[in-house]
Amino acid sequence: DTGVSQDPRHKITKRGQNVTFRCDPISEHNRLYWYRQTLGQGPEFLTYFQNEAQLEKSRLLSDRFSAERPKGSFSTLEIQRTEQGDSAMYLCASSLGWDTEQYFGPGTRLTVT
């Protein structure tokens, strides 16, 4: 049983560029979550998918952010026109049911220069 995987693990980009991250959940996990963690802080919830439906979005998810899960399996998180404040670790998690533990991936560390 492989865990949650994320790609890339590190991304350095210049301000104003677009970036896209991918998350592959544990197989058969129909629930998928994105969190963001800035330096020295705990992770903060960004968005939630149940199968392919995006059911919840945090106020942290500005118009420059978009997330998809087209076939209910992997998910992508895109940030357009990146800003230095977007520098953070982006964590993906998945769970099997509504009442089960979330399992976290290794994260994608984004640095915006």
Added chain:
Amino acid sequence: ELKVEQNPLFLSMQEGKNYTIYCNYSTTSDRLYWYRQDPGKSLESLFVLLSNGAVKQEGRLMASLDTKARLSTLHITAAVHDLSATYFCAVEARMNYGGATNKLIFGTGTLLAVQP
């Protein structure tokens, strides 16, 4: 809105000593988690506490939950250098869309540095 507070934020301790990290949360929740995070790494699940009075132990770490006081503790016994990391507690909170699935609300973390 559910808030989670941890203290202390930073803890420097000597090997062999005991100490406790505290996690307070503001509203009722069904479940509380403790995670460990090493620098630049993701979250490692340590404990899941499901009910009032729950106590779990793994090695030198012991976690407990008091739902009436909305308080969880992570006790470290005879600390060793390998325990140096940041420790987070997280509490489940209902999402706004009306379904049963929960999101996690994290505390700010406690940076533990165990000195030899």
